[in-house]
Amino acid sequence: MFSILRDLLRFNVEFLVGFVLTALIFLFAAAHFFAPYPDTAIYLLPPDMPPSAEFWLGTTSRGQDVFWQMSAAIWNTMTFGLVVMILSRIIALAVGMLSGYLGGKADEVLMTINDTLIALPNIPILLLVYFVMRDQMTWPLLAVTAALLGWNYDARLIRSVTLSLRNREFTRHAVFAGMSVPQVLVRQHLPYVMPVVFFTAMNNLIWAIGLEVTLSVLGFSDVNRPTVGGMIYWANQHQAAVSGIWWWLVFPIVAVVLLFLGLFLLAISINEYIDPRSRLSRMGG
Amino acid sequence: MQVEVKPETLAAPAEPVLRVENLKAYYQMNYFGVSREVRAVDDITLTIHRNEIYGIAGESSSGKSSLIKTIAGAIRPPLRVVSGSVRFDFGGRTLDVYDDPQAMKAARWRHLSYVMQGSMNVLNPVRRVKHAFHDFAFRHMGLSPSAFRARVEAHLEQIGLDPQVLEAYPHQLSGGMRQRLAIGLATVCEPEFIIADEPTTALDVLVQQDVLALIKDVQSRLGSSIIFVTHDMTVHAAIADRIGIIYAGRLVEEGPAQAMFARPQHPYTAHLIASLPRIGDTTRRQSLPGKPPNLADPPSGCRFHPRCPLAITKCETESPPLEPRGEGRVACWRAGEVAAA
């Protein structure tokens, strides 16, 4: 695993750029642990200060330092994204591998449910859940809801990989050797499925972060907890866009776009690593 | 299965259609900072004559498939031609495959066609079969659409296919029918030269027989030359006039089929033939020790020496040249002693 990472870093420019971007943003987000102000405090600083030596990225109309606010915001947004990503990976893995391994009727039933869920529009359902929960809608609850909606594409992908493993020699050996279904899946198949999981994880992370931004921007989340979407929400509340407080909007947007770009580059380079066909064409190039 | 060796055809005056000279084609890879060079086709020279079926044999990853792709001009990076030439001679016009791609493209299907490995999958799954014939052959024939259609139908009947298949989609046809269609497609323009890459590999034995018979039949009717690749020596025995044996990217022996089966010159050839099943043979077939060589890092000297039962010190250091011997050519320091082994 480590040597793969090293190789990817050394020889794949996309991966390198993606890794560096993601790592930089992660470090930036982690910096909020050293923030000089509590991240929910407002009006501690002079409002609307443009970027300067004192306030690197300026201050908001709520008297917050954009730099530190953004740092906490990205941290929280990434945490949300990671929770969604991990939860939905677990569901996708369970459903996908089981479906692919069991095959037959079980596969058909699971995939029918899967396809049904794919066809449901996410945003209206999330908004409906928000509508019901209102101020009880904490971010972990939102993450669970999002995870419940965000696994089905990838379950299909994982299923197809497992399906191809099902008839392989080693699976039969394992079954003859008396391994149980979970044992076969975890010990024998999981290593083959992991790269796909990893690839889908990046895309899922992008999706989850986008979801957080979208819902928070509309104010459909806990607006007191700094998140990237929450920052844009507050900037809109104070009409920063038309009031010329551009730094309040531009920096979080740039940060989140860079984060997306980083994750996306990681995703495609990992995909390339997994997919021998595109690897082959790279060899030529 | 019983091996029938094709009776020697009457030796026609040797009129070369294909000349491969000192052909080198390497996979050149640069991945994760390591450049690797795989010498898949390593300095091969051979000639194929009119009305001749030439079989290329070798185990998997010996480079035989790369050789035939290189001859067909069907290579894609990272496989590249490093040196040498491939020239066809169609009615006095000489075509160099890698010098004049335009002329080559124009000659395809008219003079030169190709039966691909896994040729069941060469038809576009979303179009009717007739479109494939149209795409490939129409412009070469100079016929009106209706005359073209009649010609294609007649051709298909000749090879034992119902013309109705033209209206079908590939997925509606069986594997054997698709294989036949592929051969029909490759022969509809009556080309002088047909390249066939493992034309029968994926087929079951009965269909295989059928397809082999078809190839032979078409070839004898058209008088075309065929070069084909398969690892299956029984197939070579069935249809090849001459056979070339490839080992680790090199041609190690070449000669008329009958002679070769009777008197293999190279120890590797001898092994290939010896491992064929024969009726009444109860002795254990010898298996060759060792693995096929890694073409990225081939053994020194004769590339076969690590596995060769007759290897001597010279074999480890000096590479044997391909030299005429008997009715064919062979590259072995101990060529004369093979039969004794």
Place this chain on the structure above:
Amino acid sequence: MMFKNLLAAILLVAASILPAAAQDFIAGIPRNQTLIIQGPPAQNAEWFNLWAPGGGASNNGLQQLAADTFWFINPDGTGDAAWTNALAADRPQYNADFTEMTVKLKDGIFWSDGVPFTADDVVYTVETQIAHPGMGWSAPFTVNVDRVEATDPHTVVFHLKAPNSRFHTLFTVRWNAAWIMPKHVFEKVADPLSFNNNPPVSLSAYVLHSYDKAGNWAIWKLRDDWQRTSIGMGLKEPPQVKYVVYRNAGNPDARVIEQLNHNLDVINDIAPEGMFTIARKAGDQMAAWFPGFPFAHPDPTLPSVLFNHQVKPFDNADVRWALALMIDIRSVAMGAYRGAANLAALSTPPTGIAVPDYYEPMQDWLKGFELNTGTRTIKPYDPTIAEQVAALVRPQWGDSIPSDPAKLKTMFGFGWWKQDVQAATELLQKAGFTKQGNQWMMPDGKPFAIRLMVEGDNVPTLARAGSIIAQQWSMQGIKTTIDVAGPTNGQRLGAGDFEAAIYWSVETWGGHPDLSFFLDSYDSAYIAEPGKTQPPRNLQRWKSEKLDAIIQANRKVAFDSPQVVDLGRDYLKLAVEEMPFIPLMAYNKFAPFDTTYWTGYPSAADPYSASGPFWSNLRYMVVALKPNPAAPKP
């Protein structure tokens, strides 16, 4: 290729359409005869029945421009000038014991379809609504009216079930009131509740011209016979605004952009920052309530920190006072309104007539007010708050901030309570609280934590005020979290499902000193059991014998009696002593006007009319506007 053709076709269509469509902002209507007002998005745009429940199109000009009733009170006015007789020829006339009200109607008023308006319409309005309990004013009519009769075509007599000296307020517009129904239209309808009244006949100067089924706009046109309306009769010259467009102009950013592009003359409300942007960019093409900072119009509504008196420890006046004294009102003003707040120490909005009747005369009392902290007596009132806020905003606004204290008081309010953490500490200790580290503990030993409910986006400035107050309380050792209730806000306030909230339970006429508008509902008889729904407006469920006495007394005096002001002052003093909720400021609304096409908007200097687009009093502004001679020619 097919795709290229498609693209070419799209481009061609686009090229031919764009210039053609870019000519008129509103198709077929001259811009310089049109006033464009920000309206709400109307979901049921095809609904014009003002008397059935539900809002929809009613705020898109229907109640502002086409409905009429007896009287109007200008919420920004003072004295007699604030009162307007609309359909009524005179003020209401009660009998001695307030069981009968007689209304004389003006002659010569016609519905827009040419049918004369008579007393029969009034009788029909009352009787129909009593007969249909779902209708908007059905309940108050049922409760109050025993019988209504038209003694002649221009006289209506209401016989009341019980004495009520404020019955006429049902027909007195502040924001809206019981509008008169067109009898000749509704009497043909089987069910007045499900009748959409489309198109509506108008009783006022404008009539519906056209509307968007999607609810984005409604256009009203000046009636040809505008003189045959109550508003038209009083005009010396014809109204200049021929068309009024109510349009939903999108989110606050879009509103700012649209006004700067001269596509929106009147904005209902935007954030202070948006207001400042327009002031900066539009220059002299902008008007507002104040020509410079703080720009905002104070609505006669009193945003406050409400406490639920049925939840401990908020039943304790000492705790409420302690929480008030922990607030640094300057930060609240800066945080909520960027300083542009009209602060209120008294429990009535510092607007309109409340300034001469209450705020100015009560300053001395406020300065002398003493509060016992348990260990000593303090005088918490700080009359210099206006100067202090002025000092905070001067760096940004410079010389546009006057130095005259009197002027500052009209801008920033008369004064507020000085932040006094020591006094708050003493008050909490008096109430049995203890402090452990930086955490206050309640008498029962539990940490004192508050959930402060705010509505959220709908009233952003109040959400901001809530955030800053929560932060201040938290810093003083009372952990306060903000609870964003969104649309459940009203329901939770009503159900008592809150500890503390930023909202208002005081609204006044603005143009009249009578406080019964909200005070009557503070009668302890109406206080609900915990968990049961509290009828508006005593959301804090404040129960006080002294208060009940004031309410009882007020019911017995006439609306225009001078005693009303005395009773009002009694209430205000009681509210300071008990601090049932912490009044913060007037509800300041940032409603800039574009003067490119129209001038003569109401302002603090000339408060002749309400200016809020949804306020029915707006009609007096619409007919008074003058075209700007410098407007772009069509």
Place this chain on the structure above:
Amino acid sequence: MDGFAKYLARRFLQFILVIFLGVSLAFLITHLSPVDPVEQSVSLMTNFGATDPRSVELLRAALSELYGLQGSFFEQYLAFWGRVLHGDFGPSLSSFPTPVMSLIMGALPWTVGLLTLSVLISWCLGNLLGALAGYFRSNVLLKLSGAAVMALHPVPAYIVGLLLLLTFGFVWPVLPISGGAQMNLQPGFSLAFIGSVIQHGLLPALTLVLVGIGSWFISMRSLVSNIVTDDHVVYAELGGVSSATIFSQYVARNALLPQLTGLALSLGNVFGGAVITEFLFNYPGVGRLLIQGIYSGDYSLVLGVTTMSIVAVAVAVFIIDLVYPLIDPRVRLG
């Protein structure tokens, strides 16, 4: 049963299942709502007017009866299904008494129009560019445009829309930023109205196109770069078939099949983007209706819009499923 009938049956079953599950889910979620529709309406009505407490009680009693929330949970669920099947979601609470369904029907054409147009454009353009980029891998122009759309694709629709709104409404005010058509134009097949609709739809559609095009581009490019190594493509190249024919008939046509399935699968997500975009540009579609419903606590409206959007997406997916066999003979002919 032959393959085609099986395919149709399976798709139809899926269609029914999506609707059943989605509608049940929507009902379940909404009926757990803490929002009391009656209190909601009372507070709407008493917000500004003078209110006599006794009158409010009368009003509340009258409304409870009108909104009809009686019966057990299961009875309400059955009644709800009855309503869905009749297309009746009751009256809107914030627009009482207009039926929710007529609000939705008024808004639906806008959303369907906006979505159809933008999905078609992004799908066609994304697939075309992606296919070209996958086939002509070394073309610099295609590489650059690829990088651009790929960088845009993960950015949330709201951000792209906001940037467009500021650019074309504020910095360079040339396009309308609000509404569906020019004011005072009556809907109809007049040049002026259609032109105005297109003009007002430009920014929202552009937002959706910019956001949507990337994923089609990426998947198409990788599909094509895989398909060009497929036997039938290689074979056609060796057969000297013209590159135009190979690109269109051998490569693109085969790559379109999974892309069409992808289109069906992505419609749900696309609808989500439309909700946000409509809200941002004040576009009179169902997305804006939904958000308004949430902001105003309009219980029946939110339920109606969510249910209808689930049904609408399911119908659209089903339509694509029906179209699919037309371009894939393997499904059509079994």
